[in-house]
Amino acid sequence: MADFPTAFTTAVDGSTDILAKHLNNVEAKIGIDSSAVTTSHDYKLSGVTGTDKAVSKTGTETLTNKTLTTPVINGVLTGTMTPPSTFYGTNFNPPENFLMNGKIVPSVASNNLTVALKTMAGDDPSATSPVYIRIGSTIRSVTAALSVTKNAGTNWCNAGSAELATYETDYFAYIGYNATDGVVIGFSRIPYANLYSDFSATTTAESYCGISTISNAAAGDNYVNVGRFAATLSAGAGYTWTVPTYTAANLIQRPTYETRWTTYATVATGFLVSAVHIAKYKIANRILFVRITCSSIGSSNAVTYTLTLPFTVISLSGTNYLDFPITFYDNSSESATFGRAKVADGASTINLYTNASTGAWTDSNNKQVTSFSGFYEI
Numbered sequence: 001m002a003d004f005p006t007a008f009t010t011a012v013d014g015s016t017d018i019l020a021k022h023l024n025n026v027e028a029k030i031g032i033d034s035s036a037v038t039t040s041h042d043y044k045l046s047g048v049t050g051t052d053k054a055v056s057k058t059g060t061e062t063l064t065n066k067t068l069t070t071p072v073i074n075g076v077l078t079g080t081m082t083p084p085s086t087f088y089g090t091n092f093n094p095p096e097n098f099l100m101n102g103k104i105v106p107s108v109a110s111n112n113l114t115v116a117l118k119t120m121a122g123d124d125p126s127a128t129s130p131v132y133i134r135i136g137s138t139i140r141s142v143t144a145a146l147s148v149t150k151n152a153g154t155n156w157c158n159a160g161s162a163e164l165a166t167y168e169t170d171y172f173a174y175i176g177y178n179a180t181d182g183v184v185i186g187f188s189r190i191p192y193a194n195l196y197s198d199f200s201a202t203t204t205a206e207s208y209c210g211i212s213t214i215s216n217a218a219a220g221d222n223y224v225n226v227g228r229f230a231a232t233l234s235a236g237a238g239y240t241w242t243v244p245t246y247t248a249a250n251l252i253q254r255p256t257y258e259t260r261w262t263t264y265a266t267v268a269t270g271f272l273v274s275a276v277h278i279a280k281y282k283i284a285n286r287i288l289f290v291r292i293t294c295s296s297i298g299s300s301n302a303v304t305y306t307l308t309l310p311f312t313v314i315s316l317s318g319t320n321y322l323d324f325p326i327t328f329y330d331n332s333s334e335s336a337t338f339g340r341a342k343v344a345d346g347a348s349t350i351n352l353y354t355n356a357s358t359g360a361w362t363d364s365n366n367k368q369v370t371s372f373s374g375f376y377e378i
Contacts, residue, residue, distance in 0.1 A: 003021060003022075003025060004022065004025045004026070004029075005025060005028075005029045009022060028040065029041065030042060031043055034046070094132075094134050094139070095134070096134045096135070096136070096224060097133075097134070097224040097225055097226055097255040098133070098134070098226070098254065098255065099117075099131060099132070099133055099175075099226055099227075099253070100131065100132040100133070101119050101120050101129065101130065101131050101132065102117055102118065102119060102120065102125070102131030102132070102133065102142070103117075103118055103119075103120060103227075103253050104116070104117060104118075104173045104185075104226065104227045104229065104251075104253065105117075105118045105122070106187075106229045106231060106243055106246075106251070107243065108231075108241045108242055108243050110152075111151075111152035111238075111240035111241055111242075112149055112150065112151045112152055112241060113149065113150050113231055113241040113243070114147050114148070114149040115147060115148050115149075115173060115185060115186075115187050115210075115229070116145070116146065116147035116185075117131055117142060117146040117147065117175070117185050118131075119131055124144065124145035124146075125142040125143055125144060125145070125146065126143055126144070127143045130142060130143045133175050133183070133224070133226065134224075135175065135176070135177050135222050135223075135224050136222050138177075140175075140177055140182075140183050141183075142183050146183065146184075146185050146212060147185065147212060148184075148185050148186055148187065148210050148211060148212040150210045150241075152238060152239055152240040152241060153237070153238065153239050154203055154204070154239055155203075155204045155233070155239055156203060156204070156208065156210060156233060156239070157169075157171075157188065157189045157203075157204070157205070157206060157207075157208045157210075158189075158204055158205065158206045158208075159189065159231075159232075159233040160233040160234065160235055160236075160239045162235075162265060162267050162308070163264045163265050163266065163267065163308055163309075163310050164233070164264055164265075164310060165233060165234060165235035165236075165265075166232060166234055166235055167232065167262065167263055167264055167265065168230050168231070168232050168244060168250075168262060169189065169230065169231060169232065169233070169262065170189075170228055170229070170230055170250075170259035170260060170262060170283075171187045171188065171189060171228065171229055171230070171231055172187065172188055172189070172190065172191045172193075172225050172227070172228050172256065172257075173185070173186070173187050173225070173226050173227045173228065173229065174186045174187065174188065174193065174209060174211075174223045174224065174225055174226065175223070175224055175226050176196065176211065176217075176221055176222060176223035176224075177221065177222055178216055178217060178218060178221045180215075180216035181213050181214075181215060181216050181217065184211050184212045184213055184214075185211070185212050186199075186209045186210055186211035186212065186223070187209065187210055187229075188207065188208065188209035188210070189206055189207070189208075189283075189311075190206070190207045190209075190283075190378070191225060191228075191256065191257040191258065191259075191283060191284075191285060192225075192257065192285050192286050193209065193223050193225070194222065194223060194224075195219065195220060195221065195222065195223060196214075196217050196218060196219055196220070196221040196223060197219035197220070198223070199211075199223075201214075206311055206312060206378075209223075224255070225255045225256065225257065226254075226255060227251075227252050227253050227254060227255070227256060228251070228252040228256040228259070229243075229246070229250065229251045229252070230243065230244055230246075230250035230251070231243050232244075257284065257285050258282065258283060258284040258285065259281075259282055259283045259284075260282065261280050261281070261282045262280065262281065262282070263278075263279065263280055264279050264280070264281055264310040265279065266279040266292060266307045266308050266309070266310075267307070267308040268298070268305070268306065268307050269302070269304065269305070269306045270300060270301070270302040270303075270304045270305040270306065270361060270367075271298045271299060271300060271301060271302070271367075272298075272299040272300065272301035273298055273299040274298045275294045275296060275297050275298030275367070275368035275369075276294060276295045276296040276298075277292055277293070277294055277295075277307065277369075278292065278293050278294065278295055279291070279292045279307075279310075280292075281309075281310045281311070283311070283378065286314075286377050286378055287375055287376070287377060287378070288309075288310070288311050288375060288376055288377075288378050289373070289374075289375045290309065290310070290372075290373065290374055290375070290376075291372065291373040291374075292307060292369060292371075292372045292373075293369075293370065293371055293372075294368040294369060294370060296368075297329060297366045297367070297368045298366065298367060298368055299364075299365070299366060300330075300331075300361055300362060300363055300364055300365060300366065300367040301363055301364070302361070302363050303360040303361050303362070303363050304351075304360070304361065305351075305352040305353075305361050305367065305369070306349050306350060306351055306352065307349065307350045307352065307369075308348060308349050308350075309343070309347075309348050309349065309350060311348070311378045312346065312347070312348045312378065313343055313344065313345055313346060313347050313348070313376045313377070313378070314345065314346070314376070314377040314378055315345050315346035316345045320344070320345045321342050321343065321344050321345070322342070322343040322344075322374065322376050323340055323341065323342055323343075324340075324341040324343075324372065324373070324374035325338040325339070325340070325341070326338060326339045326340065326341050326352060326369050326370075326371065326372045327339070327369070327370045327371040327372075328352070328354065328367070328368065328369045328370055329366060329367055329368050329370065330354050330361055330362055330367045331362035331364075331365045331366075331367070332365040332366040332367075334370070335354065337355065338356070339352060339353055339354045339355060339356075339359065339369075340352070340353040340355065340356050340357070340358075340359075341353075341369075341372050341374060343374065343376055350372075350374075352369055352372075
């Protein structure tokens with residue numbers, strides 16, 4: 001006959017002898033203080049201390065500091081959950097480019113720009129609070145501080161040029177990966193990069209990307225666009241950084257592939273006293289849209305008229321041009337017909353003409369373009 005705890009003793013008053021083994025079996029089941037016997041109640045309830053009590057299976061209770069391994073969640077999740085990457089990899093297929101438990105934090109100290117990856121709580125990522133990002137088909141984890149700093153004194157991304165210096169510029173934040181350097185962070189003026197080779201390694205190039213480490217970077221390393229932020233680089237040798245007060249308009253915490261309409265200072269030639277040009281541009285993926293008007297007319301001293309662009313036109317094989325109509329004044333008179341704006345491949349300048357061909361401007365009196373809008377690939 002089996003003994004407790006395998007079976008009940010089914011003792012009967014006045015007829016069942018209580019043997020030593022009965023007491024020993026009960027003690028073994030309950031366990032002594034700090035019991036190491038894994039089948040004893042003392043061992044199994046050792047995590048319940050002080051005024052704590054065991055967790056109810058159906059009751060509503062609040063649990064703290066608990067680690068759940070591959071949990072199955074039914075119903076609405078509230079609060080903050082940071083599962084391990086194995087949970088994400090096995091049970092969750094997030095969209096590419098999106099940060100999980102992460103955000104980009106741009107800041108300036110001593111005129112130097114830093115772009116950091118932080119947790120949603122604003123802390124550096126750690127083993128207990130990692131940031132995850134899907135790059136390609138793999139979910140990568142960041143468990144330590146990650147940032148990139150670009151110091152003042154360099155014309156980073158050509159943002160300190162005559163056209164862009166002192167104007168707020170939109171930059172795109174990137175997360176990349178290679179097997180040696182691990183996960184890296186960077187920022188660039190271009191929104192369309194997918195590979196390290198899409199960026200220029202020249203610090204003053206428009207397509208440069210400032211990256212936290214490129215010690216082992218290779219052309220085929222994958223990069224994903226994770227957001228956008230605004231910053232300003234000053235003119236001159238100082239090239240100092242500033243950032244605005246961030247809002248939902250100038251700091252975007254999601255993959256973003258276009259800028260806002262922003263102002264740039266187009267540089268005009270062909271004037272004794274230049275017309276005052278108002279120039280704005282917007283980048284959408286690889287297409288740049290530009291529009292230019294004038295707020296006051298200028299005095300001509302040349303038969304030519306050029307304006308600079310905020311970004312160089314892509315270079316294609318052969319000689320190619322983009323043409324757009326303009327309205328204008330020449331020789332102090334408003335033209336009744338359209339003129340021509342011609343933009344060549346690989347150029348950063350617009351050539352303006354007084355007819356659909358290459359009509360020259362009058363080299364005296366007043367002239368200005370009153371309306372121009374166009375677009376080109378960068």
